[in-house]
Amino acid sequence: MRPAPSVTPPRVAVLADDLTSAGDGAAPFRRTGHPARVLLSGSPIGGPGGGPGGGGVLAVDLGSRLLDETAAAERAREAARDLAGAELLLKTVDSTLRGHVAAEVRAAREGSGRPAVVVAPAFPAEGRTTRHGVQYVRGVRVDESEFARDPAHPVRTADLARVLPEAVLVGADRPEELTELLPDGGLFVCSAATDADLDRIVAAVPDHRAVLWVGSPGLAAALARHHALPGDAAGAAGLPPARRPLVAVGSANPATRRQLALLAAEPGAASAVAGGPADLPGAAAAPVRILHTPHERRADPAELTRLLADSVAALAARDPFDGLVLTGGETAEAVLRALGAHGIDLHDEPEPGIARGTLAGPADVPPVPVVIKAGGFGDERTLLRLHALLTGNRG
Template sequence: MTFRNDVRQGIAILADDLTSAGDGAAPFRQAGHDARILLTSTASVPRHAVGVSAVDLGSRVLDEEAAASRTWRAARLFAGSELLFKTVDSTLRGHVAAEVRAAWAGSGRRAVVIAPAFPAEGRVTVEGVQYVRGVPVHESDYARDPVHPVRCSDLATLFPEAVLGQPDRAAELPELIGNGDLIVYSAAEDGDLDRLVAAVPRLDEVLWVGSPGLAAALARRCARATGSAASLPAPARRPLIVVGSTNPATRRQLVKLRTRVDVQGVTVGVDPAPAVETLRGLTAPTLTLQTPDERHTPQTAQVLARAQAAVVQALAEDHTVDALVITGGETATTVLQPLGATGIDLLDEPEPGVVRGSLIGRLPLSVLIKAGGFGDDAMLLRLCHLMRHRLDPGEHA
């Protein structure tokens, strides 16, 4: 991946996968900023960024050294941005420590503030330890992730040099930032994150590191009184639900969705041709395409993901489907690349962990992208309803 040009304005978000890029940018879109996800494997970086540029670095699937190198180059490129935000997964999956250190070095920012809490989804930080719904993340389902298992919940272990910050000591932050510290900030509710952001006089002195919770707090501080209003997409004639994530939450959502009589689908194998033929022959207004439920080795998972992408490409190019709902960041990246997409223009964030937009490229499809572990069992039902009707966020519940 080669980065070009020198970005000197706007808000930049550096993400390790596609759903993180969307989750980071969506709150700023809601706060009145134009926002776009850049799929940097195919897109050149704009010389003068306006609004929000969320860059999908695709670094979570790389080894640690390659992930750090790519992150450093991107942070150096976007070092002049008014606000620089490095996303991390709220369950600490991926190369968290290596990427944060690389982003700090590349950005040249005075200090780092790390606040990975996402209270809306039950992910909180207590005394520097990350929890998901009351369970340390290394003891949760995310410890059994087949590709990115979480081994450590304690940010002080990941960052031994860190200074621990607390909401009741937010007034200390300017001094810590002036010292050039790496600060791990605990937060159990959105108000804690708002206090963190409010306590920092100059946002451009800090490399901000967090998940959608911190992104939303920063967006609230940077809200614009007036912003460009994006028109709602036309209702989808026939959406395709693409499920590659093996997260139990997503699989439960798919089971509930497929209880409906107007939903039909298939499970893809290593050969995509049978799935393409079957889906073309179905008559339901909503189609689903899933990988097998069982967990696989990373090698088998990659083969299945490529087969899934080939199915989506065939159905999109012959207009069997005209909209996509995709679960999982790696699934989304694998699926969108063969479609020639260079990015996504964001419309809104209909629910936590879900972004809605339109592809930039030769097939300007409407897309909804959902992080794998987010949402209750009825979430895919709601997203399908949203895609098939011209609704504002909140009207589809």
């Protein structure tokens, strides 16, 4: 994943452990005027399908959440080294602390060569807050929430002092401490319960180029507000409404399953389990088309994801769709690979933590509008709204 020497570093680089994290890390910058591309792991940064040069935002999906800790750390280290020339370097982490958080943060710090790390994983818009160095989701410690029972990546602890014992804890009421402490370097974990708390953290850092930022969409949005380009916010007015969209659901998160149930109950909806005898038989004219993994996870999650991606690709070949909604980072990555895409050119952020754009890749990959969403994000009507967003039926 090393860029050619002639490649101009992006203004903003986002390193993420899965595709939805890359999307929701870059989307706030798109909203504030920056051109942005999300790139699948293994895609050449400077080659065809690579990201924008100076002035743009490049978000790289490292694909590291599925790796073991050692391999994940090496991938984060290499990517941080490759993109160390960016003016702003953000390493995303899951706002519920899933994945190889500590190993990837330490490796990215080493690779970037930046003396200080500011960690702020709160995402208030989705109820994820950090209080006294402990991570909560809607008032419940993440290690006591449904994320502790995640079948693929269960959360073991909510205490960031245990995740990163070398860190200095910075209270939500004392962000100005960063101004005094950062020049000496070190790793700082910042508590935050509101977007205003995150804005104060960003404002307290005197030199953004000297810092490796670590956080979720909440911190990305605060950084984007601070670095907003002048003029009107970027939009997606040029995206045509989809007439034959497809919703592909691979996340096992209960929030997404509730969203799926509501969407599948829409009049005329056609829904099928991926890999079944016939995926969406006779559903060509259905107003809502859904492919999903089984509700009961008796098989290997990776195998279920592969089956879903293969089913989407097969449907694209025989009954093409003109819009996609993808839920879950591993699902989104697998589907894009199956379709031959290298990434996504971002257009906007329709809701906090949700990214919309078009498929990017070789000439034979059509620029189909696509919306990606992490499995745990949104309320019960989120998939309904995203489907309506693609079709233009928002009344």
